[in-house]
Amino acid sequence: MPELPEVETVCRGLQLQLPGSFVSEVDVLRDDSIGYPEVEEFIDQLAGHRFESVTRRGKYILINLDRGAGLACHLRMSGRLMVVKDLQQPSRFLRVRMGLKDGRELRFEDMRVFGRLWYVPPGKTFVDVIPTLGELGVEPLDQMSGEILASLFDGKKQPVKTALLDQRLIAGIGNIYADESLYQAGINPLRPAGTVKRAELDKLANEIQKVLKRAIKHRGSTLSDYRDSEGVNGNYQNKAGVYGREGLPCRVCKSEIERVKIAGRSSHFCLVCQPIKAVRKSRK
DNA sequence: ACGTAGACTTGAATCT
DNA sequence: ATTCTTCAAGTCTACG
Structure with a gap:
């Protein structure tokens, strides 16, 4: 939908x-x-x-x-x-x-x-x-911050992607914008929600708002059925970084976009830009 | 309590 | 051309 x-x-x-x-x-x-x-x-x-x-x-x-x-x-x-x-x-x-x-x-x-x-x-x-x-959970355009995400995700072992889709936590994010937000934030969708670091959640909160606002500016995404109240298509689907781009080169690093099922939903991500282990500063 | 399949429903697209 | 399988913007229920 x-x-x-x-x-x-x-x-x-x-x-x-x-x-x-x-x-x-x-x-x-x-x-x-x-x-x-x-x-x-x-x-x-x-x-x-x-x-x-x-x-x-x-x-x-x-x-x-x-x-x-x-x-x-x-x-x-x-x-x-x-x-x-x-x-x-x-x-x-x-x-x-x-x-x-x-x-x-x-x-x-x-x-x-x-x-x-x-x-x-x-x-x-x-x-x-x-x-x-x-x-329903928070309205992401009104209430969204790393602090809020940290409290919502605290102790959760489910994939962060699944947590983003849980309407009782955050209201309104669906499969497309969950994937897009995680991609923009450089977070692997399979990471257990409770293990995502605070700095990453700050980034994610910011990217969720940016992605949603940008999509509204483009009047949404039309994959097949969606039309607005005047019967007009949205345009955001052409701006997607990962959604629907399985096998195509990542727009940033050119490696192939992956697609896996997470809790029954197709999930798209770049293994290089969204490593399964949090990237940490080299210790030397 | 927590997390994940299955169900609901109809059609499009891909592959033999 | 036809058939089959898989997949689809979501959410609710039933399991383990």
Whole structure:
């Protein structure tokens, strides 16, 4: 799925397009796409609401509606949330269609049907409806430092890559940006998280923010499915240092980029720039 | 408590 | 051309 930069790009687009618009009708083409409440209620209760503002928490899109209600969306791997003006033939992966009073449509498309939409009724909070939202870790663009990483990783034996992907520790980093951040910081993804030295964590914290901000500037990465709220591709994939570059020369040292599975996820890195043992100053 | 496969779902790409 | 296997922006559950 879209990771933090892609979700942020979608949110910024929706914030420009939605506030002030009213939902006139709701059409659910695939029941699995609705997380809460039951499909019938989702349809009945969402209709008539006005969009007020769009924010993000981790990889969740949070839309505030009038009367204290809300609409949340997680794109997971292949979800798209977009506002369309010219109502051309919808994609075959259209799962939920929300007609707006001004004639436009908010469409949720999702090839793999992992993504979800949740309606939050007045009186309930987003966390009431989506418990995992309350368990998310720090927002890396707001709170990130070597000190924070040191406390989050303390005593952890799992690979540092796996720790970066744990949404309860840090919210929003996914497979692409975990690999990219570790590459930029010169840290091998297989190193047990708790063994990464403080100086390296300082560097990693800095690189995480740099990578995420740069990706947002490029409107995210489009590998296959991701599009922003206007249906436009991201560009960051072309800037990647290691992700998707297995077998290609490292942009720094020219040695071949490796790919291994870590906790089930493809992980890309340069053995020379990210040695398995921390590089230490020669002792003499 | 901690860490890692498997499941969920659909399609694209690579290889015979 | 067709079939098979592998892989994919994520996360939740079930094991050991």
